[in-house]
Amino acid sequence: MQVTFETPDQPDVHALIAELDDYLYSLYPPENVYALDIASLLAPNVVFAVARDPSSGSALGCAAVVVTPEYGEIKRMYVRPAARGKGLARRLISTLEEAAAARGCSVFMLETGPTMPEALALYERMGYRHRGAFGDYPEDPLSVFMQKELA
Incomplete structure (x- = not known):
């Protein structure tokens, strides 16, 4: 699988983000989904990556990092169910992380949900540790906040 930096403003990426939104809104009420829209993902301080099948070119997953002066925030992490278990996430x-x-x-931060055990386990394996709310996020039982510091 190939991971490249791309613009989020393309039809197959819109489809990935729509799938992610459908999934998130099936788990959490709208006020607990802190998703960036396409316009926000186009900001100059956002790095956006897409995982593609090298044979077909189809988009299998995506993620972004919003780089601020204090930290990078991982956002819009999603891998299609059929492509999971292959190390794409x-x-x-x-x-x-390398680009940021x-x-x-x-320093990297993220917010995710408590009912996503696979995501939580992945982040923990990658060195992310639980922490309190950061930035503009409120403390909320439907949010899990994590942080990782590069050595």
């Missing part, structure tokens, strides 16, 4: 996150580190970022 790990490759997407690692690729984004090249911009001077050494």
